[in-house]
Amino acid sequence: MSRFAGKRALVLGVANKRSIAWAIAKRLADEGAELAFTFQGERIESSVRNLAGTVGSKLVTACDVRSDEDVARVFQEVGEVWDGGLDLLVHSVAFAAAEDLEGRFTDTPRDRFWMAVDISAYSLVATARAAEPLLAARGGGSIVTMTYLGGERAVPHYNVMGVAKATLDASVKYLAWDLGEKSIRVNAVSAGPVRTLAARSIAGFTEMERMFEERAPLRRHIDAGDVATAAAYLLSDEAKNVTGTTLYVDAGYHAMGM
Template identity: 60%
Template sequence: MSLLDGKIALVLGVANQRSIAWGITKALAAEGARVILTYQNERLRENVQELARTLDAPTYECDVSVDEAIARLMQQVKDEHGALHVLVHSVAFAPKEALEGRYVDTGREAFRTALDVSCYSLVALAHSAEPLMAASGGGSILTMTYYGSEKVMPGYNVMGVAKAALEASVRYLAYELGPSGIRVNAISAGPLNTLAARGVSGFTEMRRFHAERAPLRRNIEVDEVAKTAAFLSSPSASGITGEVVYVDAGYHIMGL
């Protein structure tokens, strides 16, 4: 029997076949989950639907910066699938100018946008998903973070601040949703060569340094993050909540 047989899993954040969210989607499906994907807008719809067809997965539009869109998404999941056991939040965004230059020069609107999309969207999704997940017997909410939340990664700038807020939100949500049988965790992945990561100034150098310093002397693969996500989403991780789980070849343990 697979880890997620009979489970309904909603994944937000698939952009293309190199997305962490897409790797996670495939891992969830391989473990028996019925996956559901979202796309932000019409511009991204075709890419997501092309990938979704390979897994026979339904797709729905959802802009996580719009409360009404989140409420509509959860109603669609409830009406058409009747349950929700897994929610994967792999969504982050900051304006390009906020990932260049100095953090101290971050504009107010860029800061607001980064925190809204990268952090508050998890809170909004959890709020809307809680009744359906609780009625489904509980489940798992999972989000993606990065070590730049704890230590300065030059160029990561406002996104590091947003990820720090995201990790704090994981702990508060885990506490509040626990009585409903809902676990909330984060995966802190090492630098992966995704579309979003390439927007970070100095990303190539960041990956080189990571591979040199990590105990395993290499960078990680999306598949390693995806398998961890499948485990954390499954009943096998029933006692784990409020955690940040590192999948970074051990980089975070190093002092030098």
């Protein structure tokens, strides 16, 4: 398939080969997209550069989404390699301090509360704003972010990350309204548990996986490839009239009350 032939995609959030962002990037590349990547921190730079090399990436550049300067520089670099145009933005970034993903949400200190919201939710607003002129230059585009049910219901241990996801979910809707007049779509994929670096920092993740398998209507786990399939749909022209929505890739878990 070449649904993405001639499309240019910027992917934020690859840390290693297990990252959901990497599964999405691979899918886009397999279907013809040109890719650019950002990475956060020197520790993962070589891993991201190696992965990006396997899909012939146009650009690999550092970006800490807490930094307005980094965000501005990234989109300037993207504009330079792609003549001022971008079609697709994949936002697959989240962070909360490990100590806030165990114990009580009630005890979350102010600074770490805002840090989680800044990195995991405001970053979508900042990057969407920076991407807007590049996407508009191509006559529109598609933005996809990654969310989780813990933003809608209380999931023990997910804590402040749930609050950040609630902020992210609302941001998707407001961005969809603002950017829709330029034919820029904004959607989220809500994934069930996938074993990644970020997931490992959640205390009780194994318990979450166990309950998921028992309670999800399909009674099985999902993997990053399933998330990539859904994200690719939302990024593709097949979803040209889909915006401001959340697509659940969770074996049906979100539909259950118990």
